Amino acid sequence: IVHRDIKLENLFLERHDDGHESVRLMDFGLAAMSGHGSRMTRDGMVLGTPHYMAPEVARGDKAKAAADIYGLATVAYELISGVLPFDDDEPVRLMATKLVHDAPRLSTHVQVDKGVDDLFAHALARDPEKRPKSCGELLDALARVVAARPGTAETDALFDGPSPAERRVDEPKKSRGVAAAVAVVLLLGVGGVSWWTLRGANADAAVAAPQPIAEPAAPEPAAEPTPEPVEVAEAPVEAAPEPTVEPTVEPTVEPTAEPTVRGRVARTPRGAPVAATEPPTMAPEPEPEPTAMRGPDLERARALNDEANGLALRGLLPAAVERYREATLIAPRLAAPWRGLGITHERLRQTAEARRAFERYLQLAPNAPDAERIRTRLEAMN
CATH class of the missing domain: 1.25.40.10 (Tetratricopeptide repeat domain)
Known part of the structure; x- marks a missing residue:
């Protein structure tokens, strides 16, 4: 199943009775539509939200798994930096820009570790063959970056202000790169779980990675x-x-x-x-x-x-x-x-x-x- 329309508006935060939080991917409307025939792909119809749409989909190609990986990476890029990789009020011009330009590196907007920066460059590559092969692969790579980076500096979050849970518990401060990567792991963990569950694969590793981190950003x-x-x-x-x-x-x-x-x-x-x-x-x-x-x-x-x-x-x-x-x-x-x-x-x-x-x-x-x-x-x- 290819979701086709991964964006912030389709990601919902669920708070469980035990206090931990998880992200849910909603609105499989376009994914369901694709199961009723091949007319829309045969006609070259472009479906999805332009800001989060993969370049090949903007060109009219059939959406595949790589398109969803591009959408997830775009959402994470926006959560970390506060801006979209590509932004334009005119949808046609926006999609045309994606076809001829590489996405700006994440480090142009916010200080992140080189490993995170390189990983986002791959996930947002114009060529779908250069992106990670699955959400699980992207999740594993981000988890390795988090595990390898020591926390030494203050956290940098998109929006200041601790949540009520953070005010009750004083947590150790993490480095800027770690905070950014943790936010992505929390987000993409859901993508990995959804992807592997639908494919019938083992999702245990994907579920384990994000859940220890219920609050991705510590207070500034x-x-x-x-x-x-x-x-x-x-x-x-x-x-x-x-x-x-x-x-x-x-x-x-x-x-x-x-x-x-x-x-x-x-x-x-x-x-x-x-x-x-x-x-x-x-x-x-x-x-x-x-x-x-x-x-x-x-x-x-x-x-x-x-x-x-x-x-x-x-x-x-x-x-x-x-x-x-x-x-x-x-x-x-x-x-x-x-x-x-x-x-x-x-x-x-x-x-x-x-x-x-x-x-x-x-x-x-x-x-x-x-x-x-x-x-x-x-x-x-x-």
Whole structure:
């Protein structure tokens, strides 16, 4: 069985009663259609989603196992780097580009181990014969990379902010390359299981690889800002009258969100020193306003950020934007939602909104591990 339409929207996260999570590949509609005859392949009909479609399928060739491997590799590439290998608003032009250009190497967007970089280059090769022969082969290769790479540096994830389970358990930090590879192993483990199960082969090895890693990315410091963000947050006060601290964030391009942002409760600068002594509560100043960053508000903002992360990873970008915006209104000094908002706007090609969100993130977390990469993105937008 060839799925023909592997993409983020068809991957669902299942949380089991014992606490571990697994990924399920859904929507076998195109795979089922292919069993009713050869008309669509005989006519050269192109079926699938252009961004995740293999070059040979875009050319009109019959989809084979290599096409699904290309789709899985594209999904993993996007989860690790935050961008697609090929992206264009015009589907025909996008597919034509795939036919004449190799996919950009993963290392052009994010720092990864050479083994991971080379493996993705093979999995996204234009020639299907150069790709791994099965999902199991790709899974085994990624598992070997993970096992061979020691964890020494901080984790780099697409979206900041720990899940509720991560907040309860402090896990050792992994290197950037390991975190990236682990995310792929978790994702492709499902592809390998589905593939081998349908072929009638032994899936035990594929199932064993991803399941010890229920949470592919450990939290970054930027998810819960330390006193550094509070020190930078004073900058807007110097540029504006005392009643408002964040004038640069208030204008938005989307008319539906603008009135809500302007309704934010103003903060005074006199309480800034207090925030440095109370980082766990994220309460920068002892304000009487009901929307101050007290415990319930902060937890609600974190929950909204987690929900937005999940929506973004499933490709539901407009819905993710709404959740991120709501989180920034409830806890405007929590850095993680601003970063997620910037990345999501960037993927939607909403450059002005992405720039504002990234600038706010850097004000709150100027020394975050990914701060330099965000600054590079900002420079590219100018």
